[in-house]
Amino acid sequence: MEATTPTTVSKLNIEQIRRDFPLLSRDMNGKPIVFLDSAASSQKPNSVIEAISHYYRFQHANVHRGVYQLSQEATTAFEVARDKVRDFIHAPSSPEIIFVRGVTEGINLVASCFGRKFLKEGDEVLITAMEHHSNIVPWQLICEEKGAHLRVAPINEAGELILEEFEKMLSDKVRIVATTHVSNTLGTINPIREMVAMAHAKGIPVLVDGAQATPHMAIDVQALDVDFYTFSGHKVFGPTGIGVLFGKEKWLNAMPPYHGGGEMIKTVTFEKTTYAELPHKFEAGTPDIAGVIGLGAALDYIQEIGLDAITQYENTLLAYAIKRLKEVPGIRFIGAAKNKASVVSFLVDNIHPYDLGTILDKLGIAVRTGHHCTQPLMDHFCIPGTVRASFAFYNTVEDIDRLVDGVKKAVAMLG
């Protein structure tokens, strides 16, 4: 990684990109905002805001219902967005794309439906030590119901999965592996392809939480050979409340439905209901049509910039941030994986992350503080939380310079 001048080596026109995001030009506490919390939720480009507005102004009707022109237009816009998602993650087919509210719902759907069908007493579900609560709790709920056990593959001090331990834990009892692609707290990029190969060698399917991978790198679910992949719209510059679950057709067909209601049925009588084909079997009720259309616009926006250029630019930002933050005496980085996305978690001396975050906020710098929905991971490192700065392609060297100056100022005040 080159740590010198990210903006000059970048193929991206960052000034133009920043103009596409109206929020980035507002002030915060009297200073131009420095937004370094995209890992919690990213900002939205004009094209996404306009796509949603256009839909409500000119195209709104319920989908998949009406014979009339307007409903058909809405349905077409909705299904075109599904095809965009398919292309974005290189899924084999559109019916394998299920719209959900986000990663949380995607994982709950699989835990519930896969679990009801395939988990029994004494079985195991294998996750990793760096999971977000949303890839822990749904599995605990179904394991408790079924008398199954949740197992946790360990990580090393750098915050990397210990692959040999993971492989050893793939016993005959494991029915499914659920792992994050990229850790939201450490930035660690997991070796998904190797993990999937190990699990598949034992006939075990793999679910991947792609919440933190999809904003930063090109995803090919076929090359990774994952059985399930889920991501959230709001972290890929799209709207909140919409997300995606990809599942291989054979698994989605084998699982019972999640929610019952309209849209997911073929025929209903009071005695017996038959279910609709994929993807509708898992999309009961009126969906978030505007959210889906906004998500489609967000994916178009990302594709236009290009994920390879995004990854490259963010890698230079990350290297620059680490290099500059090292100037802060007493700084300690949490997560030093060799393969890392643009997330930096740190602590300074004994200063509480919350105090640091509060002073940074006064300086117009938005960072995340706390456990980042990964309490077991914080316990592993014996810390209460971290300060986390996360970067998107709209961040700049100047943002990082302001962060470093802010941290130095805060440390001088609190140290």
Ligand SMILES: *Cc1c(COP(=O)(O)O)cnc(C)c1O
């Ligand atoms: C944000 C996040 C989630 C939860 O996503 P929601 O959009 O809140 O459902 C799950 N896993 C990881 C790694 C995340 O970063």
